[in-house]
Amino acid sequence: QCDGGRPSCSKCRRARATCVYASDSVVAQNALKRNFKDLQDKSGTQVELINILRTRDQHDAHSVLQRLRAGESVDALVRFIQQEPDANPFTSSILYHKIFYDQSTPGPLAHGKNPIQDKDRKYDWPYHAAELVEPSLETVRASQWTTVTDSDDLVRTLLKAYLYFDFPFNSLFHKDAFVASLVTGRKTYCSSLLVNAVLACACHCYRTPTSSTDFWSPKELIYQFMAEARRLWDREQSRNHITTIQAGAIIGYVLNCDGTDRIGVRYLQLSIDMAHDMGIFSHHVRLEDEQRQAVIAATAWGLFCMQARQMFHNRQPPMILEPPRVPMKDKLQRPYFCELWVLYPQAPCPTRVQHSLVFIAMCEFFVILNSIVARCYGEGRHLGPITFSEALGFREELLKWQITLPEELQPDRVVFPAHLKIYMQLFVLLIFLFVRFNGVEHPVTQSHPIRRNFISAQAVAASAKNSLESLVHLYYARHSFESCDTIMLAYLDLVGFDALRELGTTSGPERTSKLSTVVLCAKGLRDQARHFYIAEVVFSILRDSMSPDDARQLKQFASIDNEEKRKRLMAEHVFSHYLLNAGLDDATQQKRLDELVKSYEVLDLDDHDMNGIDGTNGNHLIDSPDEIGTPRNSRSPSSDYRIIP
Template sequence: MKPALASSSSPSSSSFSSFQVPAPNGQQPTGPLRRLLPAAGPGETRLSPPEIPAPVSAPAPAPAVGRPNGRGSVSGNGSVGGDSYAHSHGHGDPINAASPFTTSDPNYATSGKRRKRQATTAACSACRRRKSKCDGIRPRCSICKERGTECEFDTNAAETHAQALKRKFGELQSQKSTFEQIYDVLQSRPDHEAREVFQRIRRGADAANILRHVNYGDVLVQLALVPEARFRYDFPYMSEMPAYLRHPGNQYLDSEVYEAAPLAAPTPANTSEPPSQRRRLLDDAGSTSGSASPTDATPELPAFPGEEPERIAYMRPYQSATIVSPWLDVVKPSKWTSVSSDDNLMRKLLHDYLLYDHDWFTFFQKDYFLEDMAHGRPRFCSKVLVNTVLCVGCYCHRGLQYRSEYWNPKNLGYQFLAEAKRLFEIEAETERPPEQPDNPNSRQKSNQWEQRRLVLIQSALLLNLIDAFNGFDRVGWRYTLRALDMANEIQLFRATRPDIGQDVRSVRDFTAWVFFGWQSVVCHHYFRVPLMKEPPESSLPDPIQCPQFYSETYVKYPSTQSRLPTYHGLLFKAKADLWSIANGITLVQVGPSNSNLPRKLSVDQILGFYNRMTAWLRNLPEPLSPKRIVMPHQLKLHMHYHILLIALLKPIVNYDWGTRTQGVTLPAKTPREAYLDSLVYFETILRLYYLRHGFSALDSFLTHFLGSLSQLTVEAINTNEDPSIMEALRSTLLLCTKGIKDQSQSYYIARGVLRLQVSLMRDQDVELLKRFVMIEADDVIFGPLEHPIQSDWPAYTLAHEDSAVQPHSLSLTRRLASLSLEPPGSPARVGSPN
């Protein structure tokens, strides 16, 4: 049957548009083809296309796609010519009678052109073996169905063979990791736990189910979902607490933080505990109990006087906590700095500064600062202070690599510091507005200038701290001296005028004590003449009665909604009282005189300071007592107390109070007993610090304690021949070296301290560094320092017994310069100070 042609006014020249395309089953064409049919005229009936006979068994050959103006081509006027036209009228091979538009081959489009073959993602295995064109139809392709062969696919739907190989490789890796973890369980768990796992394997349990049961099941001690709940760090070289520290009189081993971080070696006061008590310890911790097994020597926690959530601080590292502050989540630092527009990152920098360093070196009241930053008010917040705080936050933020490279222009901390110093120089030169008695706003402008001076003083002290991080405390001290000049301009250390508002009064008094405490610490440890002889006239309020004065800091640990105070107010008041004593010692030692040499304290003077310091320790509030301290800044408070006491008593270790002093209440301990006790307590606290918190997070004063303990340990090793104590001393030395190395990742001055301490070690101790601390001693000692260190920090000389030695001759810079260029095997790697 021939395809019908619609009637036309010119039958002899049938146009392409009048060609009727047959549709299956005699139906009218639909879609785009329907538009090719001419509209029926009045009184006419549209002719339906005739039915096309089914093709014969032999497949029709591909229709000719005509060459231009050749046989079988489509003419330029659109008419069908040549063989195509003859075939459409029934001439020629009946098999080819059908028009190209009516071919049954699905690879042809309605336009007469070959349609692209649909891409097959992956062929079946049978087609791949016989190299056939597989259409990928699932579950059985057309060719396998036609040939009657089995059809299997190695890939998932819409997955290529390469993707399937990657997926299978990942499954194998996961399976291998599962087996390795089970092997580790069998190898490391106690016998009864390993037997339980082995029995499950023998019963044919799935490996993944066994591992899941180990991690989350209650057969193996009900391991917690939050692993850091019972997490503690392990000492290098020797995992237990040294025996010389574990004696009944050590009050710090009776503390909550030690009992919550048990060691393998039992304490004298608690040699063994029944399993029921250990189980109750885990039950007391609730859902946040950690990975300790029932067989661990875990002493029972005594009844805690506070609320249950407070135990969390004793069971988790401090760096797992987060600051809780409504203002911290809404501030936009980008409005205060041109260095970055990433508010999320800068909020993290602010957070890390407040978490790690604000509680120890406090330079401003946190709540006033954050509230004014959020509201865009320049009262107690300024661009200088924001950029300075963000710079310190860069040192604290462990997500920033190479943060200790202060000289690197690509370093974000470098950029914040450059911007802060630029703004500081501009603001510091701003003069006080002239007095205008006739202008009612004159006094207000003067008060605003004084407020900006307060913030500038806080910024200057922070800039001094940053330069100390970078090994340039000589330069940084100039900022403190400029801050002193600005403080005198506004009479900061005198009693506040009554006409000043409460907020400004609070910030003034707080800043005055901040400056006094800062200069007390710096002058004492650098052997400089104190800038202030007396504390500010305005006394500090009671932190319990006026907590808002100190801006309490709250933290929250994972898996709990309870917020815990860091006791920032109590800590600030305790530091101020302790540092006032240190300032008095410095005034006597290096006060104004005609000589640049430090003066020796008399026994009566030492006794007076000793009695003041022991009274300070007895009067500490309960959260800061030796029994309760846990957070890093609380532990450092006691470390600082004992290192001050060690330096105070060392010159009179061989004296006796009774033979040299009259008319004064004598301590129960002799100077030697008090000195040795402080040595033991100091090392104990530092070890507890590491057990609970580790040394990886920035701590701006920790390097001083680590360097001091390292120096004391080196002296003990050189004078001790007892082999039982020697191994414990080597463990302490490695622990201090590891801590200084960890701190050197955050600030540059620790690299110089590390070089000095490693150079003091014996060759046999240096060999242990490679095994337990991953330190190459030759690189540390003889490798180049990227930038020189210009520091007056005394190289951990705790007491000047020889008054003929000037403190500056023992500075870190001079000690580093005196290092010998001889290799590590030489008899002496450190030259004597010049």
């Protein structure tokens, strides 16, 4: 039967015959049918688009509108959304519904003594509302490990703060072995050097009404503990010991958080060199001493993860090319890594933080990330920019990693800050891989695990941006930004600057939504700036990048006292390779933090005697990068450590 195709129907074309239409009325009727079907399809697609906009959350809806305005066709957009696995699964998570839909009274009144409800208590309380359960720390004696203070209470408080806030996502030692040596006074897995480094790092989490983030000021605890750690480092760095490796990496991390990673990275490198000398990364034979085996595993993998994350954010070659060979589990497939327990208010029993699961998940993730860093900035950079095909290959690895995560870490179950940051890091990496290929699509074969006709780089990047922004909002809604979380800096930076960039191309409700995201990230940076110095620097740059009207609105929620003086200090004390907004592209040297704060040097200030610092270089905690690792005489905590740029 003729299908009405012009100038020849499909049957006649296949038969190579002359097509003779029965009558003009039949042709017209078939044409009307085709037009009607086309209109039905078009109408159905548009109805589906309207349904998507109605039913998706605000962030998803805005993402759809942005892609429409960017020129993506309605058909392609709807097809992608229908065939894509839930692009933002966190909107159907327990945590999301507890925050935005559960109308029951939050807090202690929501539970009573119902044991079923008690197990969900972690979804109703912010993480900082709980307390670390580690009774052994109550017997720690300050005088046994540090000369900075003789206050047992202060040292115990700092140790708890470190294990509670920093350790869960930034582990560099085995907690149980460390605490056991700490309370017994043994030096097997603990040392004065390591304790002082940990106490210095804990100062980021411990705030008093009179404390500040001025790490260069001798009156600050962080200065005093770091000076003592540096004195002990000078004495012990020539002796290979696993606690020295751990301490060096922690010292470097403290310097990173205070905007001096140009110096901090040297400590990390020296720790890695010492670990290589001791064979820690190549230790693949299980020891009879299971505690020793667990300590080696925690140290090797902790160093590997730390360098991978830092080199990615700084866009530098990896320090460790291959993952450690040391296994992460024993013969019975039990993780070598320790567990953390916390107690929520009025809870009948402690709650497991699932640290061992998080740590293994992050180790596996950083293996993939490290290979990407090596390809883009290490030995693979001579191959040229990463190709779209390579990006798709890395994406497949990441999807396989995500699918195999344990049930407790699946998107619908996430709750703790460490859980949320696992996925934040994933989305940052996806943005990095695909944002550079804007407009590129790739056909997908039938064997491809994702059932759709193509993969759009723009869609992958947009979905990752949307999910990352949603997670930042979710993090704030449950946990707030008031407690110290040094890792959140990179995510607040990326989401905040990305939303700020889009303010200039949006209007109406969409612009209001983007501005609220900028303000939220700025507030998060300002809250974190009360804990560590680099957050204050990033906050200042973000605020200075806003229009005068938007900046005035921000001032209602976040500001800095004595701002011009504080900026002058930034120009003096920041020595950082950190790349601002680094997840969005291969940022250039001009986006490195110490380059961006150079403009603050020209501020006209009459008072150079600020916060106890003289008008020259003042008292500094750290040395020139060239001086690190060279023997020096021991110095007291009040010694004058200077940066020589």
